[in-house]
Amino acid sequence: MSETPLGFVLFEVARLYRARTERAFEQAGLGITSGEARTLVYVNQHPGLRQTALAEKMNVEPMTLVASLDRLEAHDLVRREPDPSDRRAKLVNLTPSAAPLMARITAVAAEARAETLQGLSDDQVAAFRATLEHLRANLVRCARAPEDA
Amino acid sequence: MSETPLGFVLFEVARLYRARTERAFEQAGLGITSGEARTLVYVNQHPGLRQTALAEKMNVEPMTLVASLDRLEAHDLVRREPDPSDRRAKLVNLTPSAAPLMARITAVAAEARAETLQGLSDDQVAAFRATLEHLRANLVRCARAPEDA
DNA sequence: GCTTATAGTAAGAAAGACTTAATATGTCCG
DNA sequence: CGGACATATTAAGTCTTTCTTACTATAAGC
Known part of the structure; x- marks a missing residue:
């Protein structure tokens, strides 16, 4: 009986941690998924980037990010404005109503993290x-x- | 600009590593996904378990495992036999034709791992x-x- | 024997991620 | 300046993983 390949352990831990986080988000009534929370965090860290630039920071395809942004925009958590220097592009920022939610996300995520990292x-x-x-x-x-x- | 929460880094690394592994599997023409490979590894480590017991080892719901096993059985890589001690249950084992594939999976996964762990x-x-x-x-x-x- | 629990099958849904394609816009080069 | 190529965003579709709900047959316990 050989050792489980490291990759599979990593995938499993990520999945379990994610499930733990989702449960915490749901119980706290945050109304967003961990994926959406991640997008919020990145927009907060890199305000005013184009969608493509943000997608690159996040290591996902632009299309993937856009779907996430669509949902967040629908919840009035991000806004996308035309880039004055390039009519093809849009710049992404958090809205004012995102701030309190970000604080809650941070607190809830910290809870899940503490439990996961215990010891x-x-x-x-x-x-x-x-x-x-x-x-x-x-x-x-x-x-x-x-x-x- | 605050630090990216650890959980998000973990999720991202897992995703990227998984994508790397999938690419390697595809290039090697293995014909299975990393998820299916994981199931094979666990069946190999725990031959002859019931599906529910195996699912517990793998930290997934039985239904999730069954879907994976369905695909693997279709490829003649696993077989499910009735448990003689309980007519509700089935015991899962690898088939003989899985052995060469397991060797290839191991080699290809080792490649992806080496690249990921470099340094x-x-x-x-x-x-x-x-x-x-x-x-x-x-x-x-x-x-x-x-x-x- | 009846109630409760369990194992597996069936059906369906959600999230995350990617690919392909189309359109408008921007850049570069002859 | 115009054509070829590149880029940003939107639209449509697909796949994998994973879970939940529901049902049936079987098993266990009282």
């Missing part, structure tokens, strides 16, 4: 994050560089 | 795995213990 030291958490970020950098690099070298 | 020491990888397993244990515990305490 780990701050150093262990920091190392874990650093590793994740390292993996992400590797994965982003290989996703953007076709293997024709 | 990390063996100790770092081991610590990462240990942390993932710790998180999984926490998440499994809270998923199975309702918060009415």
Whole structure:
């Protein structure tokens, strides 16, 4: 009986953590999914970006982001305005009504995180994050560089 | 600009890693998804379990597993036989034709893993795995213990 | 024997993510 | 300046994973 490949463990933990987060969001009555929350977080971190630029920051296809933004816009949480320097483009920002929700999202997510990370030291958490970020950098690099070298 | 919540980083890394794995599987012409590969790995690790027991090992609902097994059975990679001790149940095993595919899955997954983990020491990888397993244990515990305490 | 629980099958829905295609706009080069 | 190529967004569609609800046959417990 061999060890479960690391990738499958990672996928499983991500799935379980996500389910935990969704439950927390639902119980708190936030009215959004973790995917939508993630979009809000990124718009907040990078206000006024074009949709395509934001999608690149988030490592998803623009279409994927747009669907998420559509739902958030419908909830008056983000607004999309024409880019004055390029009539093809739109700039994405949070609306004022997003601020209180962001605070709640942060608090609820912190709850789920605390439960998930229970028993780990701050150093262990920091190392874990650093590793994740390292993996992400590797994965982003290989996703953007076709293997024709 | 605040730090991206750990959960979102984790979800993103899992997604990117999964996409990387799917690409590798497709390029190798394996004909199965990473989800199906995961099921094969678990059947291999736990031969002859009932579907419900296997689903529990995998932390998914039985229905989810059954859908996966349906596809794998259609490809003659697993077989389900009635449990002689309980006529409601079925026992799941790999078929002989799964063995060569398992070897290929393992090799291809190792490729994706090597690329993803590039730059990390063996100790770092081991610590990462240990942390993932710790998180999984926490998440499994809270998923199975309702918060009415 | 009746009630409750369990295992598996069937049907349906949601979320997230991607691909293809079309249109309007922008850039570059001859 | 015009044509070829590239880009941003919208529209439509597909796939995978995962879950929930419901039903039937079987098993367990009292």
